[in-house]
Amino acid sequence: MSRLRLCLRLAARDVRRRAGETALLFTALAVAATTLTIGLVLHGQTAAPYDQTRQRTNGPDVVAALFPAPNQTVTPTDRARLREVAAHPEVSASSRAFPTTWTSIEAHGISGVAEVQGRDTSSSPVDRPQVVSGRWVGRDGVVLERAFARAMGVSVGDSVQLGGRAVPVVGIAVSAALPPYPQLCTIGCILDQPGWFSAEPGLVWATRHRVTGLDTPQQPLVWFQYLALHDPSAAPGFVQRYDNGGPPAGRPELTAWQDIAARQAEQLANERIAVAFGGTLLVMLALATLVVLVGGRMSDEVRRVGMLKAAGASPGFVTGLLLTSYLAIGAGAAMVGLAVGRLLSPLLVGISAGLLGHVGGTSVTFTNAAVVFGAVLGIVVLAAAVPAWRAARTSTVRALTDSGHRPRRHRLLVALSARLPGPALLGLRLTARRLRRAALTGFSVAVAVCAGTVVLFAQSSLHAERGNAGGPADPQVAQLHTVTTALTLLLAVMAMVNLVFVTRSTAVDARRVLAVARTVGVSPAEAAVALGVSQLVPALIGIAAGFLAGAALFHALSSSHPTTPATAQIVGLGLLTVGITVALTAIPARWEARRPIAEILREN
Amino acid sequence: MTAAVRVLALAKHYGEDEALIRAVDDVDLEVPAGESVVVVGPSGCGKSTLLQLMGGLDRPTSGEVWVEGRRVDGASERMRARLRRDHVGFVFQDFHLMDELTAVENVELPALLAGTPSRQARRGAIALLEDVGMADRERHRPAELSGGQKQRVAIARALVNRPTVLLADEPTGNLDSTATTGILRLFDRLRAGGQTLIVVTHDQRTAATADRMVSMRDGALVEDVALPSTATSAADILSVGTRE
Numbered sequence: 001m002s003r004l005r006l007c008l009r010l011a012a013r014d015v016r017r018r019a020g021e022t023a024l025l026f027t028a029l030a031v032a033a034t035t036l037t038i039g040l041v042l043h044g045q046t047a048a049p050y051d052q053t054r055q056r057t058n059g060p061d062v063v064a065a066l067f068p069a070p071n072q073t074v075t076p077t078d079r080a081r082l083r084e085v086a087a088h089p090e091v092s093a094s095s096r097a098f099p100t101t102w103t104s105i106e107a108h109g110i111s112g113v114a115e116v117q118g119r120d121t122s123s124s125p126v127d128r129p130q131v132v133s134g135r136w137v138g139r140d141g142v143v144l145e146r147a148f149a150r151a152m153g154v155s156v157g158d159s160v161q162l163g164g165r166a167v168p169v170v171g172i173a174v175s176a177a178l179p180p181y182p183q184l185c186t187i188g189c190i191l192d193q194p195g196w197f198s199a200e201p202g203l204v205w206a207t208r209h210r211v212t213g214l215d216t217p218q219q220p221l222v223w224f225q226y227l228a229l230h231d232p233s234a235a236p237g238f239v240q241r242y243d244n245g246g247p248p249a250g251r252p253e254l255t256a257w258q259d260i261a262a263r264q265a266e267q268l269a270n271e272r273i274a275v276a277f278g279g280t281l282l283v284m285l286a287l288a289t290l291v292v293l294v295g296g297r298m299s300d301e302v303r304r305v306g307m308l309k310a311a312g313a314s315p316g317f318v319t320g321l322l323l324t325s326y327l328a329i330g331a332g333a334a335m336v337g338l339a340v341g342r343l344l345s346p347l348l349v350g351i352s353a354g355l356l357g358h359v360g361g362t363s364v365t366f367t368n369a370a371v372v373f374g375a376v377l378g379i380v381v382l383a384a385a386v387p388a389w390r391a392a393r394t395s396t397v398r399a400l401t402d403s404g405h406r407p408r409r410h411r412l413l414v415a416l417s418a419r420l421p422g423p424a425l426l427g428l429r430l431t432a433r434r435l436r437r438a439a440l441t442g443f444s445v446a447v448a449v450c451a452g453t454v455v456l457f458a459q460s461s462l463h464a465e466r467g468n469a470g471g472p473a474d475p476q477v478a479q480l481h482t483v484t485t486a487l488t489l490l491l492a493v494m495a496m497v498n499l500v501f502v503t504r505s506t507a508v509d510a511r512r513v514l515a516v517a518r519t520v521g522v523s524p525a526e527a528a529v530a531l532g533v534s535q536l537v538p539a540l541i542g543i544a545a546g547f548l549a550g551a552a553l554f555h556a557l558s559s560s561h562p563t564t565p566a567t568a569q570i571v572g573l574g575l576l577t578v579g580i581t582v583a584l585t586a587i588p589a590r591w592e593a594r595r596p597i598a599e600i601l602r603e604n
Numbered sequence: 605m606t607a608a609v610r611v612l613a614l615a616k617h618y619g620e621d622e623a624l625i626r627a628v629d630d631v632d633l634e635v636p637a638g639e640s641v642v643v644v645g646p647s648g649c650g651k652s653t654l655l656q657l658m659g660g661l662d663r664p665t666s667g668e669v670w671v672e673g674r675r676v677d678g679a680s681e682r683m684r685a686r687l688r689r690d691h692v693g694f695v696f697q698d699f700h701l702m703d704e705l706t707a708v709e710n711v712e713l714p715a716l717l718a719g720t721p722s723r724q725a726r727r728g729a730i731a732l733l734e735d736v737g738m739a740d741r742e743r744h745r746p747a748e749l750s751g752g753q754k755q756r757v758a759i760a761r762a763l764v765n766r767p768t769v770l771l772a773d774e775p776t777g778n779l780d781s782t783a784t785t786g787i788l789r790l791f792d793r794l795r796a797g798g799q800t801l802i803v804v805t806h807d808q809r810t811a812a813t814a815d816r817m818v819s820m821r822d823g824a825l826v827e828d829v830a831l832p833s834t835a836t837s838a839a840d841i842l843s844v845g846t847r848e
Binding site for chain 2: 516523593
């Protein structure tokens with residue numbers, strides 16, 4: 001028991017002794033845990049909002065749509081086929097068959113395409129869209145689906161040009177019968193008008209009378225009927241059995257509610273990809289931070305191990321001590337990460353306005369928590385394993401005199417730098433002394449710039465799409481933009497934490513070299529510039545690599561033709577990164593340069 | 605004649621009140637150009653601190669430091685950096701060579717930092733390494749050199765910008781007898797060549813090779829004596845040692 005108490009006391013003192021390092025390590029792990037939590041919350045949550053909407057609007061189990069043959073219209077005889085499906089024994093209830101067509105819509109200077117359903121003014125047994133603002137359709141106006149209304153910037157009381165005629169908007173509603181804007185068309189649309197090819201229609205509810213007045217030879221009426229089954233889970237089987245009869249040829253096309261749910265989930269799937277992408281980068285950065293941290297304090301750690309062993313501590317005790325310190329930091333960071341992730345996920349993982357309910361911040365389950373704890377603790381155990389392993393196999397005397405890795409010699413670089421001005425010469429040689437550390441600086445910067453570049457490309461492409469089409473905004477893209485921006489901020493914070501770590505380690509490592517350089521006439525300002533150059537070289541490489549990687553990544557992920565951001569934006573991103581790197585380097589550089597040379601040489 | 609180095613009422617204190625340590629306490633000293641001075645005294649008497657203050661490596665608590673007729677104790681760091689680059693060379697007990705650079709690269713470094721073209725710096729460094737008897741080791745790295753060899757490289761580095769004053773802090777402190785003799789021979793040659801030398805040591809053999817010996821105790825100068833004709837005494841002392 002006393003050994004355990006001693007172990008805990010020593011671990012607590014070690015954490016206090018290196019409060020700054022501990023805080024940075026804690027931050028790195030907490031950010032990684034936060035991202036992991038958001039990723040886990042999002043995973044498997046895609047169905048929740050749709051299910052809630054379906055329940056609250058009495059959503060259909062099967063959607064039957066009767067499309068006319070080319071250049072023809074749906075006749076009353078054809079519509080009898082819809083009634084046949086509705087009369088099937090597995091069907092428990094159905095709506096009335098209603099006409100639908102597609103027409104132009106314009107409001108506040110935004111033009112789009114509307115899928116207009118001709119509905120009864122009374123409530124339907126299947127699919128009762130929930131009016132969230134205003135009232136249900138009447139002879140005097142139309143109702144817009146919420147996601148579409150937001151994209152068009154329309155609210156109750158506004159007037160829209162529907163098929164060239166001004167119509168007041170009397171309500172905004174939500175339904176689970178069709179996927180919300182902009183995925184409405186995945187069930188089927190007739191968009192034969194010029195310029196409509198790439199249009200994403202939104203849903204508008206109107207009276208039957210208004211819809212029948214909108215049809216044209218190019219946009220004939222399509223008839224829909226919503227069905228409820230005795231066993232909703234059997235909907236895919238029902239659809240499959242019906243479709244076995246071959247191509248429609250005058251038969252209604254059926255879609256199961258599970259397919260509609262899957263279409264709706266695509267939006268969250270995109271966000272999930274973004275979170276997975278950002279999360280992977282964040283975890284990589286967290287690992288890089290750990291490598292820098294562990295590498296930076298390795299010789300100190302091994303010397304401490306030597307002292308403990310000299311005082312009689314067994315390798316087992318030393319291992320336990322190292323693990324206790326790291327595990328305490330890891331556990332704390334995991335808890336903070338879980339809490340922050342739980343708070344952030346509802347903000348990042350916004351659901352479509354076309355659905356009710358929420359993804360919720362309450363979905364951090366026990367399993368999620370266990371995964372986050374397991375991952376973070378796994379990382380810190382790995383970090384503690386290296387010094388623990390060295391502690392176990394290094395003799396006490398060697399451990400006490402351990403001075404870390406000797407800097408490497410790079411002959412070509414030494415020769416080339418001899419032609420440079422003093423600060424550049426020193427800076428380049430400082431970079432070359434610790435190439436792995438320089439690589440980590442470059443990597444951290446590259447990851448942050450890569451994410452920043454993706455956001456710039458996304459913004460430019462979104463801007464270009466809106467500008468060209470003058471159409472409604474795509475809420476998916478906007479939401480994705482929010483997620484990527486938030487992730488970029490997290491990545492930037494993490495990259496800065498890394499830079500602080502690396503710069504500090506470099507400053508400590510370069511202390512003696514720069515002090516000796518000062519004894520032969522290098523001024524403190526030149527010494528500070530040299531340290532800056534040593535960070536700037538890998539940072540510049542990181543900026544270039546990050547931009548290229550970001551551009552390539554966006555090209556690979558983007559389904560449409562990406563728009564290159566303005567040169568000013570790209571240069572701005574680069575300059576911002578350089579500015580942050582210089583600022584973060586200037587602090588330890590100035591601090592070291594102000595110290596008397598004699599004091600530094602005495603310490604080293 | 606202008607003194608190469610002059611200090612007046614120089615003091616360096618650490619701590620305060622009861623914990624006050626007077627590392628250097630009211631020291632006056634003048635070293636004419638071309639003179640070789642050794643500063644001796646027991647460990648902790650303030651010898652190294654005095655040397656660091658004279659070379660601008662540390663700031664005094666009070667007093668004045670003049671080098672080549674310029675007052676440097678209150679000078680900016682930039683001015684003091686220029687002083688170290690143009691007028692003062694340093695030799696340390698533990699060499700402070702760059703591990704990743706070869707001997708010749710270590711020697712040429714101050715010249716490069718002073719803006720000397722790289723070829724000229726290299727030529728100067730090679731010439732100096734020949735002077736200190738290290739021509740055959742110019743491509744060796746510090747880890748491949750003995751203590752005495754490292755100190756020769758360090759002395760060559762200190763001389764590469766042709767300083768007026770060479771300050772050496774226990775230059776033989778980490779060396780064996782043979783290596784010490786080699787370094788003393790080198791200093792003797794420098795002295796004979798008119799180089800101003802201020803050497804901190806507690807090695808009696810090193811002390812005996814100078815023109816003048818200054819003794820310190822508890823931060824203060826307690827003795828300042830001219831030594832007998834160094835031309836003979838140095839030769840006598842150096843003949844005792846064996847060639848490195």
